[in-house]
Amino acid sequence: MVEPVLSLRNLSVEIPTRHGIVKPVDGVSYDIGAGEILGVVGESGAGKSMAGNAVIGLLNPPAHIAAGEIWLKGSRIDNLTGEAMRRLRGKEIGMVFQDPLTSLNPLLRIGDQLVETMLTHLDISQSDAEKRAVSALEEVGIPGAAERVNSYPHEFSGGMRQRVVIALALCAEPSLIIADEPTTALDVSVQAQIIALLRRLCRERGTAVMLITHDMGVIAEATDRMAVMYAGRLAELGPVRDVLSHPQHPYTHGLMASTPLASAGKSRLHQIPGAMPRLDSVPEGCAFNPRCPYTTEKCRQAPAPRPESTSAACWYPLAREKAS
Amino acid sequence: MLAFIIRRIGQSILVLLIVGLVAFSMFNFVGDPIDNMLGQERTAEDIERLRIQLGLDQPFPVQYFKFLQEAVQGNFGVSYRQGRPVAEILLERAPATLELAAVSGILAIIxxxxxxxxxxxxxxxxxxxxxxxxxxxGVSLPTFLIGILLIYVFSVELGWLPSFGRGDVVDLGWWRTGFLTESGLKALILPSITLGLYQMTLIMRLVRSEMLEVLRQDYIRFARARGLKDRAVNFRHALKNTMVPVITVIGLQLGAIIAFAIITETVFQWPGVGLLFINAIQFVDIPVMAAYLMLISVMFVGINLAVDILYFFIDPRLRADRAGGH
Incomplete structure (x- = not known):
């Protein structure tokens, strides 16, 4: 089997607070292979962004990695020092943020921001970097890249800015991109273009992508496999088609059932009773047990088994209706 | 850009006119210059004649108008006390104040x-x-107290630095500078610290809070996520954004340095325009007071104009908006 680009092994992130330690990420394991797009879904506070920040080493103190391992292309990176981690950022791991309006420095030309990033990581001359800045903008589909390279961020629309952000994240050719809600702040019509762009560039270059989102449409559209997170834990992991059409975890099932469908007409939308627990009061046993229709005594006492490559973290996974 | 500058200059002139008007309306309350100018053996006719001769019998708007008429021709009148043209006296005193203010300002900014x-x-x-x-x-101690403390420590107790005056000056013809002699430079140290300390702490606290705000922004996080070195993130990305609001305050503070030099100059007997102004008030020397106030206002307004123009070079968003934008 080919070695995965990114591999999380039982990763836990802890934040010490006045009311004790909370675990926004609790024992999460998954792999992402070269050229593969893994969709990470979950509600706000489920720990999906926190896991991404842990991978790129940008957890805001006092949050820190408490247990587990992160492997990037066969080397362990969770224990690297600040300076060694900085060299990896941008060079091996790129990141795309949610809001393109605020993620570009308003006072610097986008060309300068590209050149600066490339000169930090690549052994090339200033003039080579300038040429590559233009081609990087062309690649992300910015018309008139040769002139636009001298523009300031405010001279671009939101969708164009997100293209610039993607160019910046990819310009040193990292092997992993963490895209944290890259389309949430954009127009629906622009969202599809950005997703298609991200997908095309990563396929071409064999870049692994961790696509963090809460939009099931984006997941279905763009990703190969998906990981569903709930209260800091992995609820379900598997190929997108299987998980979407035959969810095994009751939470995933509930999520799918509460996605509005155009064909469903005006029938009442399904909802999962209750709300995700606060991180300082995650229940004993399976985190989902108070809201689950199938809860038994076992679910209240023993934490659910952790999913391996494809299964659900559940004592009683829903049966696949058909073998896939 | 040009239209903007012209508009700002127009506004500046209006501000100057209003400042002058307010100043003249207050001169009526500082005392009667005639008292000081004529000796004990004055007669009622002498007083009346001098009053008419100086134009003090007229209401202040008329006095003000006459002052403006003369001022635009470069004539600020004759000092009541020294009997010499005010412009000449101010030019003689200005280098001392400007050198002190420049050193304090640079220290405070750096x-x-x-x-x-x-x-x-x-x-x-x-x-x-x-x-x-x-x-x-620095923020809470009053300027004069800092000056007196510095004099006590460095002049009285340690005897390292002079406690008053400018030291030896070199005459360059139109400018008498204290920068070129050892005693001149030594004499600058205590007054410039006294004058600049408050501005320095103010700038420091402002830069700190603005920078903490900027460091929380998404583009700083994104710069870190791209693996840029700390130095590039802090100075290239964060500091430049920090400076946009800070420059406004620095501009105002530079004006304040020149204006507040009055107190420092009094404490250190520094022969600048501030000391001249204090002496002029004691003598009700209206031409000197008027010219000084106008000079300070011109500097304030000029510095703020310069600051506004500086924005164009720092913040590209302003340039676009002025050019008609988007």
Whole structure:
């Protein structure tokens, strides 16, 4: 089997607070292979962004990695020092943020921001970097890249800015991109273009992508496999088609059932009773047990088994209706 | 850009006119210059004749108008006390004040920004917290007290530095400078610290809080996520954004340095325009007071105009908006 680009092994992130330690990420394991797009879904506070920040080493103190391992292309990176981690950022791991309006420095030309990033990581001359800045903008589909390279961020629309952000994240050719809600702040019509762009560039270059989102449409559209997170834990992991059409975890099932469908007409939308627990009061046993229709005594006492490559973290996974 | 500058100059002139009007309306309350100018053996006719001769019998708007008429021709009248043209006296005194203000301003800006950045980046460091606590002294102690304390320590107790005056000056023909002699430079140290300390701590605290705000922005996080070096993130990305609001305040503070030089000049008997003004008030020397106030207003307004123009070079968003934008 080919070695995965990114591999999380039982990763836990802890934040010490006045009311004790909370675990926004609790024992999460998954792999992402070269050229593969893994969709990470979950509600706000489920720990999906926190896991991404842990991978790129940008957890805001006092949050820190408490247990587990992160492997990037066969080397362990969770224990690297600040300076060694900085060299990896941008060079091996790129990141795309949610809001393109605020993620570009308003006072610097986008060309300068590209050149600066490339000169930090690549052994090339200033003039080579300038040429590559233009081609990087062309690649992300910015018309008139040769002139636009001298523009300031405010001279671009939101969708164009997100293209610039993607160019910046990819310009040193990292092997992993963490895209944290890259389309949430954009127009629906622009969202599809950005997703298609991200997908095309990563396929071409064999870049692994961790696509963090809460939009099931984006997941279905763009990703190969998906990981569903709930209260800091992995609820379900598997190929997108299987998980979407035959969810095994009751939470995933509930999520799918509460996605509005155009064909469903005006029938009442399904909802999962209750709300995700606060991180300082995650229940004993399976985190989902108070809201689950199938809860038994076992679910209240023993934490659910952790999913391996494809299964659900559940004592009683829903049966696949058909073998896939 | 040009239209903007012209508009700002128009506004500046209006501000100057209003400042002058307010100043003249107050001259009626500072005392009667005639008292000081004529000796004990004056007669009622002498007083009346001098009053008419100086134009003091007329209401203040008329006096003001006459002052303006003369002033635009470069004639600020004759000092009641010294009997010499005011313009000549001011030009003679201005270099002392400008040199003092320049040194204080540069000290305040350099140390203020450097310490502000330092305390922002090392927010939880021990040294940064010591600097922050010490800066409270600079913000809260009144200028004259700092001056007196410095004189006590460095002039009286240690005897290292002079406590008053400018030291030896070199006459360059139109400018008498204290920069070229050892005693002149030594004499500059205490007054410039006294004058600049408050501005320095103010700039420092402002830079710190603005920078902490900027460091929380998404583009700083994105710059870090691209693996840029700390130095590039802090100075290239964060400091430039920090400076946009800071420059406004620095501009205002530079004007304040020149204006507040009055107190420092009094404490150190510094022969500048501030000391001249204090003496003029005691003697009700209206032409000197009027010319001084106009000079200070021109400087204030000029510095602020320069600051506004500086924005264009720092912030590209303003350039676009003025050019018609989007």
């Amino acid at each position: 140390f203020g920004i450097a310490l502000g950045v330092f305390t922002a980046i090392r927010r939880n460091g021990v040294l940064a917290n010591i600097v922050m606590s010490a800066s409270l002294i």
